[in-house]
Amino acid sequence: MKRLLAVAAALLSTAVLAAPPAPEKTELRYQGWAGQVTYPELAEDLGYLAPVKLKWVGNTISGPQDIQTVVTGDIDFGGAFNGAVAKLIAAKAPIKSVIGYYGVDENTFHGYYVSEGSPLKTARDLIGKKVAVNTLGAHHELMLREYLSRGGLTAAEIKQVTLVVVPPSNGEQALRQGQVDATTLGGVLRDKALERGGIRPLFTDHDLFGNFTAGTYVLHTRFLKENPETARVFVTATARAIEWARATPPAEVRARFEKIIAQRKRNEDASTVKYWKSTGVAGQGGVIADAELQQWIDWLVKDGVLKAGQLRAAELYTNQFNPYLGQQPGSKVAAR
Template identity: 60%
Template sequence: MIRHRHALIPVLLAISLAACGTASGSAGPGGLEVTELRYQGSVGAVTFPELAEHLGYLAPVKLKWIGNTISGPQDIQAAATGQTDFGGAFNGAIVKLAAARAPIKAVVGYYGSDKDSYVGYYVSDGSPVKGPRDLIGRKIGVNTLGAHLEAVVKEYLKRGGLTPQEIAKVELVVVPPVNTEQALRQGRIDVAALSGILRDKALTRGGIRPLFKDIDLFGPFTAGSVVLTQRFIQRNPNTTHKFVEAFAKAVEWTQTHSRDEVIDEFKKIIAARGRNEDAGSVAFWKSSGVAEKGGVIDAKEFRTWVDWLEREGEIKPGQVKTADLFTNEFNPFQNGTAS
């Protein structure tokens, strides 16, 4: 049930019409071409650009929130079509959008999986599901199709010996993350993909057990990156450098400060932005999951998914070159240090 590549055609048509909406301009304060960046946020959570702005790393650039999203593919499509200035998604989703000739470039890693932050696939304690083959004919709740959660499921099933025909009988159901636990407990789905705060809160309530985790298959890894359009980078090199530098420093700040310090700042940010949100969930934050210092992108974090999508027949062999998908040139930690 990976989203068919034809679904990207309207997006690509829109890209050619979006140039007039792409942020750019003559040099302003500090030589910056643009001093306001549009973005989508996440309910009850803090993004790295928001943290960067809060810590003063982004100034004089300011953020303009235009709404929230729960879908990485939607977020990077919004960036590709000029609705926002940047977006983030699972690296496999970035590969697919690039394969459809969207002019995007990944510039910094922003989330991943490690021993503290991972995606777990959970079943009820009394569930008969014990392994991959038991999932045939079952429903798995995921946040969106064509992204991290689906790719992990497909890999788990393939490694479990299921044929493509059998894998097709495992139904992926899109469920908003905040409702996934409830859907599992009510029996509307057989397996719930849970991560971060929502996973930990569900585990404290008991009654569920893990079937498998993404790190069981891939080990610790940075799973997603933030993208800019190539047009934005070309027209706004100074702003691009400022944005990526601030973003990277915010990632590094969470990697080098205590969990309590990070949570305290997250609570301040949520309170200050006034979106009528519950900040209680951030108390469960444990780590960013980003593997490299400051979100520096390792080529293998894209090569893994290029190879996987080629094997799955989602993209043609050689259709996408890993080196064309990302750049670390704006990241001050690319050589392991930053001022």
């Protein structure tokens, strides 16, 4: 009996030693997206985030606004297009990317659309025209500028293309009413617009770069220093949720999203969920690749915002909390 008790005590001691440290914070404040389910929200619903819980403080319509709110300390994590992340860090913002959360593939992408009868067919045709984007300095603008640059436009000519900030949900309407000559549409908003007909693509971000992770979640550097175990729980749970969504039949993922939206009771329209097709995330579990950030550092250098060598991609992110590090095939961001 004494021997059995000794063995049991040893096993219990080993289990206690093997248990991961408790998270320093058990509540994470964040902004959501109306009618959508984020991967941290999915992670919480799947039980991956426990004992940490999410606290919704409102919705955002812009990645740059979301990560700026992390800087001010009003939320604990936020996500944005990698170009916006690089630009904010270049401005000395104390944040760091910790996991990729959205991207581009053959099923999930943003297109730049014109009316069916529009004479616009090439990059040069956009000179003097108006293009709707959701915000300045983010995904939509930089993809458009890349398209214009590849189309042979000079910096002076690119400046003649007017960007009009329009909420994503109003982009289709702005195009159909002639308020803009082209508009950006992605995901469910794109698919709904195409179902109605009368528009056609000018180009897509998938045409430009193929498959790549486009945006990352960031945490404040102070948060990372003071709450490393909470950061580990957050990244691990989000990574697992991304892989769950990747491995699960899309119909089942959509059903889960609809259930989450119904349960949170935010008086929102969940009809767009039926158009969800894929995560778009290139790296397994959202592991970040250098090229996914270096691409946009190069843009900032090209625009004169940064000096060559002033900022390196490795300074903008960390994969240290991601359990999938070393297991993923790498990003497919096209080399420039």
